[in-house]
Amino acid sequence: MNELVLAAKALADPTRVRVLSALRSGELCVCELSDALGVTQSTLSTHLQVIREADLVTTRKEGKWVYYALNSEAKRLLKGVFDFFADELASAPLLRRDADRLKKRLDEREDGACCRGFS
Amino acid sequence: MNELVLAAKALADPTRVRVLSALRSGELCVCELSDALGVTQSTLSTHLQVIREADLVTTRKEGKWVYYALNSEAKRLLKGVFDFFADELASAPLLRRDADRLKKRLDEREDGACCRGFS
């Protein structure tokens, strides 16, 4: 029962839903998430902790960056959940705005480098 | 997004998962739930409030009793969620115990009367 409860906690906050929604479009590092959602880095970091404790993500360190990605179970779970609430989510302004900003942010990626990857 | 978050909150506590799990076997009144789960009436009532706010249940008053039942959307949602976590939930001692006690409790129902329905 604990797994279910932890997963539910991960979805029980709007900011975390936004994080998980953003991660559905692929692996992201913290600064990309932070920019896309417009939340403080420390706030985001604690939300990511909750999501980690629910075992929904894998993390990968590359240079100074930490990339978060949904694991396969989380992908299946979130597909189910987001499909179920598809109508509601489709009309959520925050999610739309996040997606827009994320898209712009990702367009700035250069050769797989996440953050202002000027060499 | 709010619907999703409220539903997740409803599932984000072990006691509430037990309540929802019990309700999956049919309409129940508060005292039946209270007996089955072995939780205080006031505690149960506040959990039911959270579940109500998530719009997962309908309530029906009959005499002094209030019967709670999952609405159709909640049934679909919980089927999805409980199926997803089926392995984990199957080995949850609390849920097993609740189910046992609920069964015994329901066997004492007489002619649809919920609680010690002595006439």
Next chain:
DNA sequence: GGAACGTATCGGTATTGGCCGATGTGATCA
């Protein structure tokens, strides 16, 4: 080595949430 950056963690504060006993409310029954 030192500066700059990305991320995690800490300290503090305000809010929320769980639990309980007590009280309020409405229905039943004598």
Next chain:
DNA sequence: TGATCACATCGGCCAATACCGATACGTTCC
């Protein structure tokens, strides 16, 4: 009408959590 029962709500208490700024840690680059 008064007693009793089922349920909801309140008030108090404590733990958990959301948020932020500040700090710590590790990496990269000079």
